[in-house]
């Protein structure tokens with residue numbers, strides 16, 4: 821479906837379905853991403869790797885901050901969203917690995933809440 825550009829949306833009745841369509845597309849991408857998270861858990865089970873690999877978490881966050889900045893999107897908001905997504909992904913992996921929170925040695929420890937969330941870099 822070709823979306824109506826924002827500036828051509830005459831009213832909220834025309835605008836909201838465009839947002840709904842984008843949200844559905846985002847869900848499709850999250851479902852696709854979770855398939856790779858599930859495969860990561862399978863690979864890690866064989867390789868003896870933990871779900872949470874903090875260096876990779878920070879690499880992913882740096883990547884999305886860079887993409888956000890390049891597109892004029894608030895990088896701090898983007899980081900908060902992605903850290904939630906990554907926390908969810910780690911929990912999904914841990915459920916499949918049958919493990920609790922674990923860290924790769926030498927990486928930044930996870931916050932006490934076991935999440936990757938922390939104050940955005942300034």
Ligand SMILES: C=C(O[C@@H]1C=C(C(=O)O)C=C[C@H]1O)C(=O)O
Nearest residue numbers: 860871872873876877880906909
């Ligand atoms: C997918 C991985 O597993 C975890 C999930 C990540 C993610 O959702 O981007 C990143 C790092 C890992 O803690 C990975 O190790 O690459």
